[in-house]
């Protein structure tokens with residue numbers, strides 16, 4: 681039987697009315713399948729669940745809080761991140777067939793709708809979903825992060841390397857080479 685502290689059980693709401701939940705989970709960064717997540721502290725989630733307005737609809741609202749270290753997508757250095765989200769979710773029975781599916785109109789205001797097939801929602805899964813929403817597509821330690829030098833790998837935020845000058849030299853060298861070839865062709 682599912683633990684009623686770790687799962688929003690729709691049958692329980694039907695029987696006993698609205699329910700409150702407050703849990704803290706240890707979630708491994710590997711579970712998130714995002715290599716940018718270096719460390720993830722305990723994840724706190726509180727939620728209240730009740731019946732919705734439609735038949736078989738349930739509503740869960742609450743918040744998630746955690747701290748983490750993300751690797752910057754430019755300089756690869758880990759930096760601290762504090763995550764907080766409020767959520768407001770509507771769970772509706774999963775449409776049984778495509779015809780019903782086609783009749784469902786989801787307007788932008790209803791984008792928080794999720795369809796369920798089982799009458800239980802694991803609160804840990806809910807927490808993982810909220811963390812996923814909070815991880816930026818390209819985490820940055822700072823909007824102005826200078827990143828790594830593509831030549832020597834030096835962190836531009838900490839040290840100035842002299843690669844740019846030598847790249848310019850190489851280009852100049854290549855240009856001279858082309859000139860020489862052109863000159864040779866003319867001679868022949």
Ligand SMILES: [Zn+2]
Pocket residue numbers: 752753754755756757820821822825826827
């Ligand atoms: Zn950075």
Ligand SMILES: [Zn+2]
Pocket residue numbers: 829830831832833834841842843844
């Ligand atoms: Zn460099």
